[in-house]
Amino acid sequence: MKIKETLISFMKEPAYTPMTIEELVIVFDIKYDEYGAFKKTLKSMEREELIVRNNKNKYMIPEKRALITGKLQAHAKGFGFLIPEVEGEKDVFIPSSCMNGAINGDKIQVQITREDTTTKKREGEVVKVLERNTAKVIGIYQDSKNFGFVVSEDTRITQDIFISKKDRNEAKDGDVVMVEITKWPEQKRSPEGIVTEVLGRKGDKGIDILTIIRKYGLPEEFTHKVLKFADQIPETIDEKEYKRRTDLRNIKMVTIDGEDAKDLDDAVSIEKLEDGNFKLGVHIADVTHYVTENNPLDKEALKRATSVYLIDRVIPMLPRQLSNGICSLNPQVDRLALSCFMIIDHKGKVIDHEILESVIKTNERMTYTDVTKILRDHDEELIKRYDYLYEDFKLMEELCSILRNKRTKRGAIDFEIEESKIILDEMGKPIDIKPYDREIANRVIEEFMLVCNETVAEHMFWTKLPFVYRIHENPDEEKLAKFKEFIYNLGYTIQWREEVRPRTLQEVLEKVKGQKEETVVSTLLLRSMMQARYAPECTGHFGLAAEYYCHFTSPIRRYPDLQIHRIIKEHLNGELDEGRSKKLISIVDYAAKQSSERERVAQEAEREVDDLKKAEYMQDRIGEEFDGIISSVTSFGIFVELPNTIEGLVHITDLDDDYYIFDEAHLCLIGERTKKTYKLGAEVKVKCVKVDIDNREVYFNITEDIKNEEEVNESNNNKEEDSQVKEDLE
Template identity: 60%
Template sequence: MTQKEKILAFMREDAYKPLLIEELITVLDVPREEIGHFLSIIDELEADGRIIKTKKNRYGIPERMGLVTGRFQGNERGFGFVVPDDETIADVFIPLENANGAMHNDRVIARFTRAIIEGKRAEGEIIRILKRANETIVGTFESSKYFGFVVPDDRKISQDVFVPKDEFNGAKTGQKVVVKITRWPEARRNPEGKVVEVLGHKDDPGTDIVSIIKQFNLSEEFPEDVIKQAERISDTVPENEIQKRHDLRHLKIVTIDGEDAKDLDDAVSVERLENGNYRLGVHIADVSHYVTENSPLDKEAFKRATSVYLVDRVIPMLPKKLSNGICSLNPQVDRLTLSVFMEIDKTGKVVDYEIFDSVIKTRERMTYTNVTRILEEEDPELIERYKDLIDDFKLMKELALILRQKRIDRGSIDFDFPEAKIILDEKGKPVEVKKYEITISNKIIEEFMLICNETVAEHMFWANTPFVYRIHEEPDPEKIENFNKLIYNLGYHLKGIAKIHPKSLQQLLNKIKGKKEERIISTVMLRSLMKAKYSHENLGHFGLAAKYYCHFTSPIRRYPDLVIHRIIKENLSRGITPAREEYLKTFVQQAAKQSSDQEIAAQEAERETEDLKKAEYMQDKVGEVFEGVISSVTSFGMFVELENTIEGLVRVSSMEDDYYIYDDKHYSLIGENKKKIYKIGDEVKVKLVKADLATRQIDFVLVEEIENDGQLEDDKFYTIPETGLANKKAKVSTRPKKREKTKEKEKTKKRRKK
């Protein structure tokens, strides 16, 4: 146990009362020569919000003092929520007047002002801001005669940034800018700043994506020392390094990726053994050979933690010299790899495996499209072109389907939510939006990578060394109980909800496949589960029903993969010393936290660019009518998803045929008067009325329902949620009557004019 952990454990004891620093030194028996180090640890814990110093200079744990440490999640209307570091604590609502200058994503400490009452969230007040998240803000500049202001692109930052006239730095109205905060906001006072970069006019081509890149603090450029280190790396593999490794260049090894992929970090091979089993080889680029620990390349990779795949470009974790060059498993060239060979029987069980350093030379750079055309369409031209590999592809399909069936049988959950593929022209304008098709070749690579990741994770777990696992924790029983109540109303039921097994959820997905209620059940199920993340602890992967799991197969684009490659190689070659183990214990925690945080940022940036281009694609289609499916229902309206994955909002305020009440237990909108119900999964016709690039918002209005099964029969007794009124006694909407009165008034006015 580290000294930090000892201090925290001591303060968490039931008998502990907040102590002065001198008392802590005495009670914990800190040697005189270590007092300076002890004080620095206390400062670090306080700065991170893990302990807090009271006004009387006493130290304690926030949660023991009615406080909570976490991240402030802002809202465009000024209020927000504190998302606690402790995931067992629910989010805390922060009213506008209690935000006290906190901005979106700031690390804060909040005091509870109201406990959870009758299902309502706890409320709180920000009392301390530990770390500011927004030193710079991207937005649209507006100027007046004496001052200017920047309207943030991130709508979760509710306040405009005031800019003094002498800090415009050439910015003009309508331009996208980066503004540096010079004075943080206070109660009833906006933040102040100065323009440090002008990105271009908001309507100029390309400015939109650049603004998002800046908003999420992504960098397309690498520091000079990183570039210099990359340039010193040879473009070819030296012979002396080949001699140290298993030489696999004679094997039929291929990569299978998308047409646009340039960072090819995984390759596969397969053969049938004499005993009838399969020998699957997964060969992963040995990035750790080139990105050495604590080097400039490594520090920059740690900082980025992931490559970011925006709609029109990739922002790589590593310079292209590596990601597209010496580390990419390009065809017909020698490449250094870490190989995992697995012997798999006919049931999909791994009966034997080995992991070692290797050198490979891939035969072909295959694409998902071509492999699918070979296997599913038996394309004669492609079969002739790749005739030496056809049997291998057939064997890959055979093995992948076995592995997939085994995974499904054990309870691995497979959601079927469509992904979008956005086609841009040479100017970056979207010309087509369609569903990304998942083919047999995608499934081959997915299954091979999954089994490889599991095999490596289990191997390293039993090696008992520090490691970075990919975990997906068990869901909150309360959320599963609420989910079970929802599906009960739809005619389904889950068993064992106190400790749900993923197999129960997958069986439910199988039952609803192709049925009208599939969308609502799948959506709410996903919301009921935890989010996957990286961790130094092996807590299993609930969604995959896997006891051991890690990310091993993409070290070019994910930092956790790179870290565990180092640990695996070190463990294989010379073992890990006790001193080294202590260092790694701390480092893998840092790497897991950084990688999880950056993964979220990358996902948000990718989603922003996708939403932007979808809105841009729809701009010239205002007035057109589309068929879609209700994908989500909220108190303010319902989201409708079109066949091409584009999603827009139908606002309750636009639904003028009735007053609609939101039923949060059934995720539906219910008409007070006509009892019409709109719920997730219903098919509707909508007309596009607005596509706003600034907000990335697409607005629809209802035209008509395609299937009117939301209409309740007159003789059915139905209680309207929140009102408690039965349908025959329900309060009747006055809106239609008001509209009739208005029409009568207009007719009267016309008669008078005549």
């Protein structure tokens, strides 16, 4: 009995990790002639359910067998993380030896094997794969004498897929193929599969982006059923809709979008009232009139949840018959809309509002470029052409400034981080990459959509009806602590409250504005933030410093907008009884989860396409020199960002003038002998020396510091530790 109590007490220790019988024998110094009795004791304890074993025959008490369910986020190096289903729960690190056949994206159960109560970091082991992420994998077929295998294009799938000769489907060595997995990996055994499709040869036109589309399982085509249903939708408005809706066709309104946009889902109108207040109208295409609940279009839209933008192509959420046709707010044609009118005072406060179903007719299809030329450049030709709208544009600019100032005062965080525009030729080859312009016209629409989203969210919150909100939780505490330390070392003194507020973080951005470390500090702060997501609960949007927020303004390309339009319309028409409200709870919950998940997939695919084209662009520029800024410092080297947003690595082994030591606290590399320091934000000249297209990586060598070298040397001699940082945006 005593041995049982001792074993249980030992296994209850916080530092205990599951052990095999052999390991327990060593710990308790069990002699050879005592082994049989010890083994019987363990079996007896198992029968009594005092202890249990995991799938590696390691013993523990049942309390430590708590299983956590979630999705596996694998890494190219073999390890992974469990992303728990329960919001707010910490991720679990899974070593490569504990993956047990799980593949990236699988729904898994993980048993915690080690937990640090101080840092809350957890380690675990996959005990069960509940649901496979996908049965199809895209990769490169490699042939051998008696069999073949496919190397996945997704580096997070580290195991090659075995293909028998009879299952290669005429694939040749080097072909890009689609494989269906027929046998999943077990322990050290590779997965097996059959080639279902040969997509082409690596280097063929469009095969690179097609590979990424297939890799992320993005839907390429709509089914015949969906397209047939879309074709049956009339291109004219039913007469009864004119009678029951508010007719706004006599109100001046315009759409303002990019030159290439075809799915125009938002229009704006403005007037100044006699009391000096503004009346802002935001008019959104009423897509739900055509995409009704559970019809084929709705089911497909929920499955996709978002449109995906991949430089030279769009994978739309809805068929183009709708998105570019009857649902697009094209000029001088009648369209159905959901309109939100807001009365806004001179301080930017919405003092009254009205949401209604409407019929509209936009006057013009304006572009960001033309409106910017009118407002910023005072282009006489364009002002004359749109003379009847000129005063409206000036009012829009005035109200935009008021709304922006109000948001800034309440502490909304405005990240001035440049995005890039990648220009391809007819063959899909990148010919230019430049920062994306965010001019006054862009800001006007941005502010108008933000205030509309807030107004609608607050309105619906007080109805207490099920709804899909856009929420953004408080920053990650650990990352925020590092950020605080970093800016303190930069010399910025901020009065931090116990509970961090957006206003405090915005003050940091205001203090660094115009300084050379502005981009670096902005990006590190962004890295400290949680990712925004959709949720049925309204918990506020930290980054916008908004108590209420939702996505209302883009139902053509985002499912949450589509879903809440339905709820709003049912509410306006008095159709939401208790039974319908109860049914909406589960509908809203699933729509929020599905939309958040598909948004992440779309972001990953869009980012990978951008990284691919940036790498291709630099491949033709190997040997060329560029001016850049140190955007990130790690233990293995420094990242340098060029003005066109391309980022490349200078590996630490290429800093060969000294032995460099990584100072993690200050995020810099310091030469052991020379004390030379590579700091975030420092300007350098680099040469492109290598490009790895497959892994989307660019490599630089530093040729010289561009300027402030005397200051840098003085800083090094004085051992000043003022460093700057910028990490990956996402």
